[in-house]
Amino acid sequence: MTPPVSLSAVNTNTPADRAARAWLDVHGALAATQPNGYLHLSPTGTAELVTGTQIPVLNGVIAVTRAPDAGEIAGAANSSRFEGLPWSLRVRGEAVDNRIAAVAAAHGLEPRRPLPFMLRELTxxxxxxxxxxxxxxxxxxxxxxxxxxxxxxxxxxxxxxxxxxxxxxxxxxxxxxxxxxxxxxxxxxxxxxxxxxxxxxxxxxxxxxxxxxxxxxxxxxxxxxxxxxxRTAFLHSTTDGRPLYDHMGFHLAENWTIFT
Structure with missing residues (x-):
């Protein structure tokens, strides 16, 4: 079991960047509660997350930077820790590098879909x-x-x-x-x-x-x-949930892309 990783030195410091790092922080904390949980973060912001559950979005490769490293993602995708587990690959943004899409395809992670990442300031x-x-x-x-x-x-x-x-x-x-x-x-x-x-x-x-x-x-x-x-809340919204969060004052910070 690996303890949560501090991401404060990764990437820039816009509200969306801070929230993306916090998103990975809390998933690292989730992994740390599991018997075989694991989180490894590279210096350039590519994470390998394992919770051991059969839910693919809770295992996989995640890039929390705005300019993910396709080579690092390819290396992380070959991790033996994913053997026997459903997993996913997710990156920030919708314009995904073709090399990253090719990594996903090589591992049978298709189709791809957008994930709205929403923020809201608390008062x-x-x-x-x-x-x-x-x-x-x-x-x-x-x-x-x-x-x-x-x-x-x-x-x-x-x-x-x-x-x-x-x-x-x-x-x-x-x-x-x-x-x-x-x-x-x-x-x-x-x-x-x-x-x-x-x-x-x-x-x-x-x-x-x-x-x-x-x-x-x-x-x-x-x-x-x-x-x-x-003082700031973040979430990933489903299509059905988006109108509720819009009405409650959340705004779309960016879309992420997930391959499952």
Missing amino acids: AADAAPVPGARRVTGAESAAYQRALAAGFDAPLDGMAIFAHPRLLDHPSMSAYLIERGGEPVATAFAAHSGDLVGIFNIAVLPPFRRQGFGRAATAAVLSDAYAKGA
Whole structure:
């Protein structure tokens, strides 16, 4: 198991650059909670991430610089640590170097798709409490896992990595449930890196969709994060989730490209 890597010396220091490094920081922290977790970062910003899960976006090669090194990416893609695991390759931006696309194709990582990377500055207004929201501890991992599976319409076992007590009780991470009448209706997860917070696992259980609970789950993260000192939030949005985040004041910083 490899500890999280500091990325402060990699690349430039625009808000998107800082958020990209924070994104990798929190994924390194995730890997560090797993028995076979691993993160290696090259001096020029090519990362090899392994969590050991069967979710391809949580294993793979990630370039967090604006000008990724195709040779480094090719070398990292040959890592034996990916054997037996589904994995992905992701880079920042949409204009992907043909040599990098060729590396992805050589490893059967097709098709490619864009990943909107969105940012939002936090203000004191975000500190308002969210009715029905509460933080989940490791003692409630089973209930949180069930809610995640229902919210994502996913197999229960596939959500285990996101609900492990080591993750829920991690000092830089927080899991949340939105409840109505004592029953879960939505989930959220936050991971902190300095004064930035990443938002993940916003999911609403099927009977409660389109009733504002996705917004409430996101607001719960922002409220708690502001109280903890976060001043910028970042997330990757799905196509379906994009209108919600636009309405909540997030803006598109850049698109990333992922090959799976």
